[in-house]
Amino acid sequence: MSGVASELAGRLAREAEAVCRHYLCNGRREGRYWLVGDVHNTPGRSLFVRLHASSKGAAGKWVDAATGEHGDLLDIIGTTCGLRSFREIAEEARRFLKLPRWQREPPVEAKAIRPRDAIKASRRLFAMAQPLPGTLGETYLANRNIDAPISADALRFHPRCFYRPEGTDIVETWPALIAAVTDLKGRITGVHRTWLDPDGFDDRRLGKAPIDTPRRAMGDLLRNAVRFGVADDVLAAGEGIETMLSLRTVLPTLPVAAALSANHLATLLWPATLRRLYVAADADAAGSSAAKALTTRALDSGIEAVELCPRLEDFNEDLRAFGKTQLRELLRPQLLPEDAARFMGVGAA
Incomplete structure (x- = not known):
């Protein structure tokens, strides 16, 4: 990468979320990533843009899980704007960086509240949950013909796990099966929650709670x-x-x-x-x-x-x-x- 391109990519990376909101407006933030369908701004969840630098990689880098394509924010600007030459892409990047902040990002009242440290929250939730044996979580697995003892280490049960319907400030509680997401060293990086129906198993929902999204994950997935x-x-x-x-x-x-x-x-x-x-x-x-x-x-x-x-x-x-x-x-x-x-x-x- 040339010096000019590297300098521009670095400046854009410091504004990664604003870049995504501006050029990948059909996506959404989830934890430390911006998720969208592809580099053409198609709605979906295949393409991940890293919003903050970490040991996993630099801010602004993206990968499309469906195609294996990857790149940086300059690539996103070029593709979404239909620009072919680096000069055109650089001009558009400079134009974006010169915009007042209110033009680059939604108004403060419309911006998503920055989430808590999702990894720490995941570890707390897993620690608060109880062992699986004898719980509704074990019953849920048994009703799906799964032998519960084989999953005791990675799975726990929470009798009153918070659930917030999307687009609302309402907080409900439902029993939930809690699964630990781990890296190759066994460290918990996230959790997956399956909210369960306390009234029992049925053939339509297969034991999941009667809510819009009975499965959700958080953390570094x-x-x-x-x-x-x-x-x-x-x-x-x-x-x-x-x-x-x-x-x-x-x-x-x-x-x-x-x-x-x-x-x-x-x-x-x-x-x-x-x-x-x-x-x-x-x-x-x-x-x-x-x-x-x-x-x-x-x-x-x-x-x-x-x-x-x-x-x-x-x-x-x-x-x-x-x-x-x-x-x-x-x-x-x-x-x-x-x-x-x-x-x-x-x-x-």
């Missing part, structure tokens, strides 16, 4: 995951907690990681010792795209990548529809023979 078991040479990775716990129910010694969304799955980090990665793909367009992106990254890193495909929409749906024995037999031919012998030896029917 990018590249991290909810992890069950300690991965060394083999790991299975997928999107949802219930999906990955379904695999672990029939393969209890297989380490698995739930990245929580298709976008996050595409960017998941694995241990340096890994030699084989099983990718559990949900049967939809987003799941297929994320699985392909993760598989490509693994292969490019010299790791053997194998896709695991459910018969229905995901592996929990398979588990509930067909039972443990049939799901195990569905998975057997998809595993390499040595892994089938290794992981199906425990609890095999």
